[in-house]
Amino acid sequence: MARITIEDVANEAGVSITTVSHVFSGHRPVNAETKQMVEQVAKRLGYRPNAIARSLRLRTSQTIMIVVPDITNSFYPEYARSIQDVIGPAGFHSLLCNTDAREREELAFLEEARSRRLNGVVFVGFRVEPEALRPLADDGICVVNVGGPVPGSTIDSVCFDDRAASAEMTHFVIDRYGSDVALIDGDAEAPVSRHRREGFEDACREAGVPDREMVVLLEEFDRAGGARGMRALLDREVRPRAVVCANDMIAIGAIDVAREEGLRIPEDVAITGFDDVDLATVVTPQLTTVHADGPRLGAEAGRLLLSRMTGEHDGEGRHVVVPHELVVRASA
Amino acid sequence: MARITIEDVANEAGVSITTVSHVFSGHRPVNAETKQMVEQVAKRLGYRPNAIARSLRLRTSQTIMIVVPDITNSFYPEYARSIQDVIGPAGFHSLLCNTDAREREELAFLEEARSRRLNGVVFVGFRVEPEALRPLADDGICVVNVGGPVPGSTIDSVCFDDRAASAEMTHFVIDRYGSDVALIDGDAEAPVSRHRREGFEDACREAGVPDREMVVLLEEFDRAGGARGMRALLDREVRPRAVVCANDMIAIGAIDVAREEGLRIPEDVAITGFDDVDLATVVTPQLTTVHADGPRLGAEAGRLLLSRMTGEHDGEGRHVVVPHELVVRASA
DNA sequence: CTGTTAGCGCATTCAC
DNA sequence: GTGAATGCGCTAACAG
Numbered sequence: 001m002a003r004i005t006i007e008d009v010a011n012e013a014g015v016s017i018t019t020v021s022h023v024f025s026g027h028r029p030v031n032a033e034t035k036q037m038v039e040q041v042a043k044r045l046g047y048r049p050n051a052i053a054r055s056l057r058l059r060t061s062q063t064i065m066i067v068v069p070d071i072t073n074s075f076y077p078e079y080a081r082s083i084q085d086v087i088g089p090a091g092f093h094s095l096l097c098n099t100d101a102r103e104r105e106e107l108a109f110l111e112e113a114r115s116r117r118l119n120g121v122v123f124v125g126f127r128v129e130p131e132a133l134r135p136l137a138d139d140g141i142c143v144v145n146v147g148g149p150v151p152g153s154t155i156d157s158v159c160f161d162d163r164a165a166s167a168e169m170t171h172f173v174i175d176r177y178g179s180d181v182a183l184i185d186g187d188a189e190a191p192v193s194r195h196r197r198e199g200f201e202d203a204c205r206e207a208g209v210p211d212r213e214m215v216v217l218l219e220e221f222d223r224a225g226g227a228r229g230m231r232a233l234l235d236r237e238v239r240p241r242a243v244v245c246a247n248d249m250i251a252i253g254a255i256d257v258a259r260e261e262g263l264r265i266p267e268d269v270a271i272t273g274f275d276d277v278d279l280a281t282v283v284t285p286q287l288t289t290v291h292a293d294g295p296r297l298g299a300e301a302g303r304l305l306l307s308r309m310t311g312e313h314d315g316e317g318r319h320v321v322v323p324h325e326l327v328v329r330a331s332a
Numbered sequence: 333m334a335r336i337t338i339e340d341v342a343n344e345a346g347v348s349i350t351t352v353s354h355v356f357s358g359h360r361p362v363n364a365e366t367k368q369m370v371e372q373v374a375k376r377l378g379y380r381p382n383a384i385a386r387s388l389r390l391r392t393s394q395t396i397m398i399v400v401p402d403i404t405n406s407f408y409p410e411y412a413r414s415i416q417d418v419i420g421p422a423g424f425h426s427l428l429c430n431t432d433a434r435e436r437e438e439l440a441f442l443e444e445a446r447s448r449r450l451n452g453v454v455f456v457g458f459r460v461e462p463e464a465l466r467p468l469a470d471d472g473i474c475v476v477n478v479g480g481p482v483p484g485s486t487i488d489s490v491c492f493d494d495r496a497a498s499a500e501m502t503h504f505v506i507d508r509y510g511s512d513v514a515l516i517d518g519d520a521e522a523p524v525s526r527h528r529r530e531g532f533e534d535a536c537r538e539a540g541v542p543d544r545e546m547v548v549l550l551e552e553f554d555r556a557g558g559a560r561g562m563r564a565l566l567d568r569e570v571r572p573r574a575v576v577c578a579n580d581m582i583a584i585g586a587i588d589v590a591r592e593e594g595l596r597i598p599e600d601v602a603i604t605g606f607d608d609v610d611l612a613t614v615v616t617p618q619l620t621t622v623h624a625d626g627p628r629l630g631a632e633a634g635r636l637l638l639s640r641m642t643g644e645h646d647g648e649g650r651h652v653v654v655p656h657e658l659v660v661r662a663s664a
Numbered sequence: 665c666t667g668t669t670a671g672c673g674c675a676t677t678c679a680c
Numbered sequence: 681g682t683g684a685a686t687g688c689g690c691t692a693a694c695a696g
Contacts (some may be wrong), residue, residue, distance in 0.1 A: 003449070003471060005689055017669045021691060028692095031665060043422040046467065051447040052393065053689035055384045056672050071409045071428075078404060081430060091442070096403075098413060112425070115383040117335070135378060139335060223610070250615055278555070280585055284616035337673055348683045353675060360676095363681060385673030388688050667696080672689105680683080 004047045013041040024049060024318045055117070062094040064120035064142075069101040069190075070221065073249055074277045075294045076124075078250065082298030083122055087306050092119065101190065103127035103223075114139055120305045122146065126190040130155070142308040147191050149319045156304040156317045158297060162192055165290045165324045166199025166244070169272055173242045173332055177270050182240035183214075184229035184250050186221035193218075196246045196274065204239045209267045215240060219250065226253020234261060241269065242332060248273035248280050251287055255331070270332035283329030299323050336379045345373040356381060387449070393423040396452035396474075396637065397445045401433040402553065405581055407626045408456075414630030414649055415454055419638050424451065433522065433553075435459035445564035446471055452637045454478065458522040458550045462487070474640040476633045479523050481651045488636040489651045491631060496574070497622045497656045500532025501604055504509060505574045505664055506539045509602050514572035515546075516552035516561035516582050526551075528578045528606065546573060551582065553592075558585020566593060573601065580605035580612050583619055587663070617662030629654050 006177060010017040014268045015034060023038045030038075032073040032079035034309045041047075055061045066083055076281045080096050087094065095118075099105035108268040113121045113136060120142040123133060123220040133143050137154050144156040175180055197216060204214050217232060219225030226245060230253065233240055251273035263269050265285050272291035273280055280287035300320055307313040340464055342349040347366060348621035354360045355370045362370075373379075390610045398415055400408040412428050419426065427450075438460040443466060445453045452474040455465060462482045465475050469486050476488040505513055515532045519525040529548060536546050549564060551557030558577060562585065577583035583605035589596060595601050597617050605612055605621035612619035630653050639645040 003689095007689075017690080018667060018669095018692085020665090022666090025691080029665070034665085048443065048446045048471075050388075050449065050689050051444075052384055053388045053672090054448055054691075056382075056674090056688090057389050057690045057692085059672070061384065071413060072406065074404065074406060077409055082401060084430070093427075095425075098416070111380065112383075114380045117382065117384055138378075140382075164623075277613060279614055282611055282614050335673095338675095339673080349674080349685055350676080351681090354682090361681070366681085382673050386675075387678085388672090388690090389674050391688070401686090626674075665696105667694105669694085670692095672691095674688090675686105677686085678684090680681100 003050070004045045006047070009042050009045060011037065011046050012045060013038045021161075023173070034266045044310055046200055047136040054308065056084035056114065059117065060119055061093075061117055062091055063095060063116075063118055064122065064309075065097055065109065065118050066107065067097045067099060067109050067121065067123045067125075069099050069124055069126045071096070071098040073182075073221065073247070074279070075247075075275050075292070078277075079298040082295040083167040083302040083305075086299055086302030087120075087309075092306075092309065099126070101187065107132065110136060113141060119309050120144075122301045122305060124191075130157075133316065142305055144304045146297065146301060149317055154308075154314065156308065157319045158301045158304065159319075159323060160297070160322050160324050162195035163199040163202070165292070165326075166196040166246075166274070167203040168199075168326055169170050169201045169274070169290055170203030170244055171207070172326060172328075173244055173270060173272060174203065176332065177266075179204070179207050179209050179240040180241040181209075181215075182233055183216045183227060183245050184233070184243060184245045185216060185218050186246040186250060187227065188218045190221075193246055195219075200244055201326060221247050222249045222254070223253040226250035226255075227257050230254035230257040239269070242266075243269060243271045245271065245273050248275045248277045248287060248289055251289070251331070252279055252283055255283055255285075266330070267330050273330045276327055280327075280329070283331075287332040288329045290325055291327045293322060293324075335382070336377045337382065338379070339510055341370065341374050341377060341379050344377060345370045345380055347580055354586075373553040373657055386571065392450065393449055395427060395448075395450055396425060396454065396641075397427045397429055397441065397450050399429045399431060399438065399453065399455045399457075400439050401431050401458045402641040403428070403455055405553065405579070406611070407579075407607050407624070410609075411626035411630040414627040415634040415637075417640075418634030419452075422638055422639075422642065424641065431458070433458040433519065439464065442468060445473060451641050452476075454633045454637060457483055458519065458524075462489075466652070474637055476636045480635060481649055485648045485649055486640075486646065488640065489649060490633045490636065490654060492525035492624050492629070492654050492656050495531040495534070497658075498528040499535040499607070500531075500576075500658055501606070502532045502535030502576055503539070504658060504660075505602060505604060508664065509598075511536070511539050511541050512570070512573040513541075513547075514565055514575050515548045516558060516575060516577045516586060517548060517550050518557065518566070518578040518582060520550045522553075525553075532576055553579050554581045555585040555588070557589075558582035559589050560585075562586035562589040563566065566590075571601070574598075574605045574647055575601060577603065577605050579620060580607045580609045580621055583621070583663070584611055584615055587615055588618075597663070598664050604664045608659055612659075612661070615663075620661045620664040623657040623659045625654060
């Protein structure tokens with residue numbers, strides 16, 4: 001129960017703690033016999049180096065924090081896994097943190113990252129401005145924002161061109177089904193939703209839909225939100241011919257109620273998603289959606305972060321846009 | 333860039349570090365004015381207590397580790413989230429760790445937990461015996477194993493009765509479609525798969541299926557594994573009338589290829605899942621499956637862990653079995 | 665090749 | 681009500 005320390009090992013082995021330290025770190029040559037002996041003693045005693053003490057001394061925890069809004073949306077686990085795949089081999093650990101898209105949690109995790117002297121943070125913010133990341137960068141924490149750049153900082157950023165993608169999808173839908181189209185968006189404030197909404201509006205305007213006739217609903221980025229939105233849409237006097245959804249989960253929810261109501265998809269209503277998560281090919285009909293490559297996004301973010309943490313890159317923040325792709329399947 | 337320490341604050345405020353420490357901890361009364369002043373200085377300087385130093389001193393990190401085999405299977409994120417929901421309010425943080433069901437990773441995380449002097453670990457092991465948890469318990473780490481108990485230890489455990497559930501499902505299927513039934517299991521070694529396989533075999537035997545005619549395939553616990561398994565099954569001379577799958581992801585994969593082959597479900601083949609993840613109600617036809625309540629499992633695990641970490645309970649490990657339920661939908 | 669020593673930043677025991 | 685001093689366990693000068 002009383003933890004074995006490096007000192008216990010040193011005493012037992014009859015050497016100094018310095019020697020023990022070095023047999024573990026390899027930072028300086030140690031006599032082969034001594035080394036072996038120390039290793040044996042350590043094993044016998046069940047010694048485990050105290051990572052906390054080491055972190056304190058080294059002033060680095062070799063760990064990063066991955067902040068996501070909803071771990072329940074499979075887009076994020078895949079994305080997170082991909083980050084881990086790139087930073088893990090370099091010897092970094094990671095904390096996966098779920099904010100539920102709440103401002104308080106977002107801020108709390110950011111503070112937490114400072115407290116724990118983390119080496120890096122990859123942040124998907126829904127409530128908090130990217131500006132909130134500046135203090136971290138000032139503390140020397142490497143950060144990449146998933147979203148827009150933070151000018152004049154060392155903060156890197158990665159994103160999809162959500163606005164363009166959403167506009168493309170909307171154009172596609174209008175071409176096929178006419179301008180009687182609605183959007184079920186995911187969230188009033190989150191940057192993603194704003195961008196996807198703007199893209200939708202861009203396309204509508206270009207198609208000559210007057211502003212006042214644009215149908216935009218704000219729900220939540222999940223299946224229940226999609227269901228609510230679809231119900232609201234079906235209650236209207238004129239039902240939309242096509243429904244663009246701000247992500248796949250919403251689209252699934254929309255499909256749920258469309259089918260409940262006996263509507264055929266896409267014959268009666270066309271429905272599109274966004275993200276192209278696994279679910280998209282599980283629903284019937286398979287979702288027409290925007291393929292937003294989560295793993296790719298994560299890998300990109302991981303690479304940026306890693307190059308900064310290793311010191312390979314410093315200076316002004318870089319910005320990379322990950323390409324998306326329209327995937328036309330059966331739902332529209 | 334140079335981190336502000338408690339000493340900086342003390343100097344700037346013209347008090348001792350002891351005082352600063354106490355205004356933050358509240359562990360001893362501090363003159364109201366002094367207190368306010370210190371707080372102001374701290375804010376102005378952007379002081380953040382160093383959690384690492386604190387952990388070293390206090391010998392507790394207030395954090396736990398949640399180890400899962402596949403963060404990409406939505407069962408686990410939901411489960412993990414639920415653990416966090418119970419331990420978070422008590423002031424504990426958590427690390428979510430993904431092993432990809434690999435022995436090396438499982439062991440590495442366990443060691444990691446010891447190194448980091450974590451307060452608790454909730455472990456879902458696929459490769460490593462529960463016995464491997466003993467050293468953690470010996471170190472004073474609170475641990476709950478998701479699976480069987482570890483006799484004579486302070487390790488708590490939670491599980492579903494996988495074997496019974498699997499047998500129930502198999503019985504149900506045999507009742508409906510006859511004894512021409514196959515199992516696509518998920519993994520040769522993992523305890524879950526073993527139990528689900530045993531349940532399947534129990535039921536087959538009871539139904540009079542001779543051992544040598546039992547069809548049991550071992551694939552992986554994911555969609556691709558299910559697809560492979562189903563293809564193998566369809567290549568056989570006599571195709572099974574019903575296919576029991578060891579989890580929902582496998583079942584989805586099986587459905588994918590059944591539909592590709594133009595088979596009707598359940599008219600031509602019945603297919604069942606296990607877990608009842610979100611996907612189960614997204615596929616067509618909706619999955620008949622065993623509802624294994626991930627959030628409930630997590631909550632139970634979290635409760636056990638918390639009661640131990642707070643010292644409310646100590647002594648012999650407790651074991652709780654979370655009830656399951658057969659959910660009959662359209663696929664069988 | 666090995667050991668002594670000085671902190672890393674904080675909480676806390678004594679002493680005042 | 682406040683402060684000085686000690687040590688949590690470890691690494692890395694520095695000094696043999």
